[in-house]
Structures are given as C-alpha cells and as structure tokens.
Amino acid sequence: MTLEGARAAVKAAQRIAVLTGAGVSAESGIPTFRDAQTGQWARFRPEDLASPEAYHRDPDTVWTWYAGRYRDVLRAEPNEAHQLLARLEQEKGDGFLLATQNVDGLHARAGSRRLVELHGNLLSGRDEVTAEVFALPAPDKLTTPPVSPNGNRMRPNVVWFGEFLPPEALEAAAEAFAAADVALVVGTSGVVYPAAGLAFETLQRGGMVIEVNPEATELTPHLSFSVRDVASRGLAALLT
The missing domain is CATH 3.40.50.1220 (TPP-binding domain)
Incomplete structure (x- = not known):
C-alpha cells in the first residue's frame, strides 16, 4: 500500500x-511516565508511585507525585x-x-x-468510598490527598500497575x-x-x-x- x-x-x-x-x-x-521520573523522583521505581500497594503504604508521596504531573499537563x-x-x-x-x-x-x-x-485522567480524582469521579481543584487550591464533595479521600483517577x-x-x-x-x-x-x-x-x-x-x-x-x-x-x- x-x-x-x-x-x-x-x-x-x-x-x-x-x-x-x-x-x-x-x-x-x-514526558512519559518514566521520563518524568527525574530529580527527587529518580530514586523511585514506577511501582512505588503507581500501584495500589504504594498508595496504601504512602498516599501522601503518591499524591505529591501526581499533583506535580497534574500541574504539568495543565500547562501543556x-x-x-x-x-x-x-x-x-x-x-x-x-x-x-x-x-x-x-x-x-x-x-x-x-x-x-x-x-x-x-x-483514566490526571485532571480528576476518584472517591475511595463511592468510586465517583470529580474534577480536581485548580493547582493553587489543591491540597493532597484531596477530599471529594462527599467528604471522603480521593485517589488519582488513573489505572495503576496491577x-x-x-x-x-x-x-x-x-x-x-x-x-x-x-x-x-x-x-x-x-x-x-x-x-x-x-x-x-x-x-x-x-x-x-x-x-x-x-x-x-x-x-x-x-x-x-x-x-x-x-x-x-x-x-x-x-x-x-
């Protein structure tokens, strides 16, 4: 052809x-997921930032990573x-x-x-209790881990390893x-x-x-x- x-x-x-x-x-x-692992994130394995186990173990670190990526995609x-x-x-x-x-x-x-x-989508979070998806607030108003309108903690609305x-x-x-x-x-x-x-x-x-x-x-x-x-x-x- x-x-x-x-x-x-x-x-x-x-x-x-x-x-x-x-x-x-x-x-x-x-950048791709792995290309974005520079600076302070270079010491992490992908599974340390994008797996249910990592989130259960350290939601604050996982959300700090995703909040940075969220800011990056909004600038693009x-x-x-x-x-x-x-x-x-x-x-x-x-x-x-x-x-x-x-x-x-x-x-x-x-x-x-x-x-x-x-x-999934980096611009939203998923209620950990109801599984409802909500848009994240603007980066300057985002506190992590974010809370849904239902009052429950939200996880990043993306598909993780496993x-x-x-x-x-x-x-x-x-x-x-x-x-x-x-x-x-x-x-x-x-x-x-x-x-x-x-x-x-x-x-x-x-x-x-x-x-x-x-x-x-x-x-x-x-x-x-x-x-x-x-x-x-x-x-x-x-x-x-």
Whole structure:
C-alpha cells in the first residue's frame, strides 16, 4: 500500500477507530511516565508511585507525585495531532471513536468528544468510598490527598500497575475497533495489552490498520501500512 492509498482509505471509511499513546502528547512537551521520573523522583521505581500497594503504604508521596504531573499537563496545550483527530471526528460523526492510553486530558481539550480514556485522567480524582469521579481543584487550591464533595479521600483517577482497565471504556473501544473500516494506531509502542490488541479486532474482521510512529513497533509486521513520522506530521500526511 502507498501513502496515497492509505489516505484514500481513511477518506472513504465510514467507521474509524483510533488508538493513541504517549507519542501524541510528547509534542506538547508531556514526558512519559518514566521520563518524568527525574530529580527527587529518580530514586523511585514506577511501582512505588503507581500501584495500589504504594498508595496504601504512602498516599501522601503518591499524591505529591501526581499533583506535580497534574500541574504539568495543565500547562501543556493540545498540539496539531490532537487537533487533526478532533477534526476527523467531526467529519466521521457517529462512525468515529478515539481510545487513548494518555491520561493528560489533551484530546478532550482539543475538542474530541467520542472519546474513551483507557487509563483514566490526571485532571480528576476518584472517591475511595463511592468510586465517583470529580474534577480536581485548580493547582493553587489543591491540597493532597484531596477530599471529594462527599467528604471522603480521593485517589488519582488513573489505572495503576496491577489494576484492570475500566470495563466500559475497554468494551466501547473493542466494539469500535471490531466495526472499523480503518483503524489508526498513533504514537504507541504496541506493547501494553489489552490496548495493543485492539488493532487485531479490526484486522480479524477485514478492516485496515494504519500506524503512525517514527519507529517500527511490535505491531508493525501485522499492520496494513505505516507512516514513519511523529504524530502531527504523520496524521497531517494522512488527513490533509
């Protein structure tokens, strides 16, 4: 397949599913989880900051880490990749779904509405008693650990090591990928399951999967076409 063929397939598709990963937000200056472990955080293992056990043991340290990341993502702005995907949703309407592994909220801020956040969202907290999700206050008003309107302590609203993805979000993503004429896999390494398996839902039902990534991934040999570029330029080549 050529780039022209891939572009034509995206244009003709009535049903499109998209999976995005850290590579999309990298162009907004948001580091990956491990890249963010600098300075005082370099001495911690990821599991020390992002697991139920770590939170139970030391909620104050975990919340200090996430409060810093929360401030970082609010300072960031959606980039061209986020904007292009929001415009693609407008073009495809109900035939579109975006599933993201990112927790920074930038897709929503760019205008994406048919969106599922597979790993949660840093901009919110989850009531530890009721499991209700509430937006966090502005960083200058955030005290940690935060308390929900119900008076209960809240945990970060993200999926930690050893936890399952939200079943409703994963089910919606799987259904969209299974029904897709074309799926886009953008800025993700394809090693974290079950999200990485979504592409196979499309392929097994005869759909096409196009990857946008500057490097080959574990998914590459199985896919229909790959655009070797960063997310913004790769999506621009496909969508404009």
